[in-house]
Amino acid sequence: MEEFFNKIKESFTDATLEFETITIKVDSTEWIETHQNLRDQFNLKFFSWLSAIDWDNEVSVGEAPKESVSPSFEIITCLSDLANTNLIIVSTSIVKSDPKIKSLVEIYAGANWHEREAFEMFGINFENHPNLEKLYLPDGYEGNPMLKSFELISREVKPWPGEVDVEGMPEESESDKSEDG
Template identity: 35%
Template sequence: MGDQPTPAQTPPTDEEREGVLAELSESLGEILVDSHLRPHEDLWLRVKAQNWQDAARTAKAAGFTYFGFLSAIDWLIAPEGRYENTEFDSGLVEEDEEPVELDTSTGYGGGDTRFQLLMQLYSLDRQLGLLLKADLGEDMTVDTLRDLFPGADWHEREAHEMFGITFHGHPTLQPLYLPTDFEGHPLRKDFPLLARQVKPWPGVVDIENIPEHLEAQLEAEVMAAFEAEEGET
């Protein structure tokens, strides 16, 4: 029994999602760059950035009418010297520790460009989620989805504010969180966290010894309280 070869396991399949993927692939045509399907999980499609709005319209026509969220990813590996690490942080890293290498290659994660836009839609009829992704070019510009999905309005404003992405056709790309004169985009990985130089990071504190005169005073008070309690007993 133990010497018999184990039969090869058949990869799990999901005919329903495979059918939806085939339907969307045919509708999108050359707009579709890549796709990924895992049984019983949301589908994801990577589309051309210049056809971002067309892809969203196609998905909506296929029943994906519920807008979940829109955001972006900066696939840049966080550079050294961005003023994020304190002396406390550096003490946690061993000198001979190998640096962690992150896989940002194109595929299930990663992209062909540094910045990637993503949006989650959901079909109530199909009970299925869809993640649309697009690799952004150097101009960092796509068409707005505000008219297709009104809920995308503030999400696009946030992505513009935090990553510097421009949504062509959006009438009010005004800051949501930051002062109007703020410079830079805080969620880019090369944005320096200068606040850590000015203000200690939460949890990182300097431990100081109690002054000798206070230590003697506290010790005397504790002993007096102890002796008084002993006297009562």
């Protein structure tokens, strides 16, 4: 893994190896070229997945980021090499006001459904995608459920964290055990 990371580092300046995961950050304009390069030069032919993260300071679900972040979409792909253990996470940032990025379908055919999922869940437009339509959600569904601003109705009814959730932590009932171990 170290060896591969050093190789990656030569080509990509913004590369990190944290928690056994190699991540490279690229500019959204280099999105296509980066993937082409990784596929052809680094033999990362296996397309694992594509997804996005919605970075926002005001959230309606979960916890807001501890440190203030600039609102943006982070788009992530995971590529790997079947023969070796090489695996890489490619990440890029796009602005929320005009969320669009070039589609990877030309390079990795498997990106098709993943991009459709990111399109309906986050509202990100993938340019040149052959059929960018909803994958999971029914026709006429409004909104993009995975956005941090999208409310989770069950949590609206019962605010998070509910009392039961905190009480039921398994560590409390088994505290004597963990001391043992």
